[in-house]
Amino acid sequence: MAPRLINYKPDSIIYFKGDKSNSVFLLKQGKVNLIYNDIQTGEEIKELITDGEFFGVKSGLIKYVREETAKVLINSTVIEFSTAEFESLITKNTSIILKMLKSFSNQLRRIGKQVQQLVTDKVSSDSASDLYSIGDYYLRNKKYTQAITVYSRYISYYPNGNFVKEAKVKIEKAKEYLESYGEGGGPSPIIE
Amino acid sequence: MGANFDFGPSFFDKFGKTFKKRDIIFCEYEPGNTFYFLLEGRVKVSKITSDSEKTLDILMPGEIFGEMSILEEAPRSATMIALDDVKVLEFNKENFTSLMTSKPELAIKLLKVFAKRIYDQKRRLMILTLPENELRIMDVFLMLAENMNIETNDTSEITFNIIPEEVANWCGMEKMKCSQILSHFQKQNRLILHSNKVTVTNINDFSRVVNSKRRSTQTSN
Numbered sequence: 001m002a003p004r005l006i007n008y009k010p011d012s013i014i015y016f017k018g019d020k021s022n023s024v025f026l027l028k029q030g031k032v033n034l035i036y037n038d039i040q041t042g043e044e045i046k047e048l049i050t051d052g053e054f055f056g057v058k059s060g061l062i063k064y065v066r067e068e069t070a071k072v073l074i075n076s077t078v079i080e081f082s083t084a085e086f087e088s089l090i091t092k093n094t095s096i097i098l099k100m101l102k103s104f105s106n107q108l109r110r111i112g113k114q115v116q117q118l119v120t121d122k123v124s125s126d127s128a129s130d131l132y133s134i135g136d137y138y139l140r141n142k143k144y145t146q147a148i149t150v151y152s153r154y155i156s157y158y159p160n161g162n163f164v165k166e167a168k169v170k171i172e173k174a175k176e177y178l179e180s181y182g183e184g185g186g187p188s189p190i191i192e
Numbered sequence: 193m194g195a196n197f198d199f200g201p202s203f204f205d206k207f208g209k210t211f212k213k214r215d216i217i218f219c220e221y222e223p224g225n226t227f228y229f230l231l232e233g234r235v236k237v238s239k240i241t242s243d244s245e246k247t248l249d250i251l252m253p254g255e256i257f258g259e260m261s262i263l264e265e266a267p268r269s270a271t272m273i274a275l276d277d278v279k280v281l282e283f284n285k286e287n288f289t290s291l292m293t294s295k296p297e298l299a300i301k302l303l304k305v306f307a308k309r310i311y312d313q314k315r316r317l318m319i320l321t322l323p324e325n326e327l328r329i330m331d332v333f334l335m336l337a338e339n340m341n342i343e344t345n346d347t348s349e350i351t352f353n354i355i356p357e358e359v360a361n362w363c364g365m366e367k368m369k370c371s372q373i374l375s376h377f378q379k380q381n382r383l384i385l386h387s388n389k390v391t392v393t394n395i396n397d398f399s400r401v402v403n404s405k406r407r408s409t410q411t412s413n
Contacts, residue, residue: 039317058307061300067314087300094293097303101292104306105263111313112264118320119364127267131221134271137240146273149216157223183214 003081003089014070014078015056024060024086027053030076036068040114048073057100060086128154132163139170139189144178147171199281199295204231207281207291217272217280218258224268226284227258229298233278237270241357246388250275256298256305262288318406319363327405328363329373330398333383335362337395344399351391359390 138147151167237249292299360370384391
């Protein structure tokens, strides 16, 4: 099958929100609205698609349900690509991929911010000491090589960190146990 | 998956890295600005919570991981451990564009990973916009059911591989608060808590409650 050229009259629906998808559209000429509700406010949002723009990309690419309803505003011509056809098209036009990667990553950043704002009970985060305590976990569970890796990374990321001295001692301890008992062997190393 | 990914030896010379079995590729909380394409071997995704290690996923050749580092300078959210001797391609922000244009198949893969993540995050946002903690927790189970392709009008028992801590994480709630609500649900016979699983007795009940609330909140806005 080849990409299909389709003509639509005003008010036609190209697809409905919730429809299963296996294609991506390119608006050759005309005007199309993408209609959806804002997740947070429920407010209806209309996004205008104009000549030369792709739409239905995210859903079509991974064959998920459509996130919006695509409604035609004036006489319009669209090209429908199956997912496979679309992939082979963009493989030959990497600038399109880069543009889409940029748009997707912007969307992700935006949603990530919204998510962060709504996460009410923020867990206090101190990545440095959290990383250090993962080293402790491995040492306690006699995973000596992994403990050494984590402590060493802690030291290299945070050379002036609070636990550098302890991390060095524990690396030596892990090495000693690894040598005497082998990975996973020996009594549980005592750490405070 | 399991396909052969041969980008040529020069490509591997440039970007390739090998890890031995049991090596840590990166560790939870570690700062990171590289992402990976798995060429050979399996990689375990794990997280350490309340002093036990939980495997979240096992990645197979052809998969991408660490990709969030291209977007944000946040610490790694999980630990990646080589389950076999592993070969990966390692990328960063600097070589990203040249890589994406020279290997469009990789770029498309990444595009799909991002698309899935956008859907996931939007779904998470839907959970978080619910006005009450109880509803948020119910909606986490609805989301899990959707991911398993289970119809939420199903009235039979469904068991989910999830621990309370993860439920709390999904709804952005304090662990203790979440556990209290879960035990309360258990008393009401709405679910059964196992050691690392949760059985929901009637997912359709959750679906009705959440959806009616979601509709009423949206119209009142």
